Amino acid sequence: MASSIYLPLGPVLHSSADDLEAANWVLLWVVLVRIPAKQWVRTPQELWKQYLSENDAGSNLDGKKVIHVDILHWGPPITSIRRRFRPGEAMLPFAALLSQLFTIADRATREVESLLEKDAESSGPSASTIMEILRRHYNEWLEIISNPTVVLPDRW
16 A cells, blocks of 8 residues: 655655656557657657766656656646647647646545545544545556546557
């Protein structure tokens, strides 16, 4: 359910909500490496590949924070996205899908963290309470990822 991982800054709580986010990073990486690099020139996604390829954990994490904020700004409609956050043309077919998936993972993380903080003085929330919250978010994530109305390009 939740475990503590040691990072240089100290212990960090890890829960199943983090696994949703990890799946999102894998999907994003697949998109970034499958589309030819020349299509990323002078787009934010050109930098994203560099951030995600970074060997230094701190730089990688800083890059993920930037990417995460950008993707959360991709809510519909895409045309209303400010220039700084706007995805490159090659990313447009994936923008709505990634925005939805990252939003679900973000919401799951915030909900679990809020529950843990609220119940910090007591014995904490029950495992079944946390699992029910996460089950709801996992089901929503799976529904979106398997939804045939999500249209991806034929060739990429």
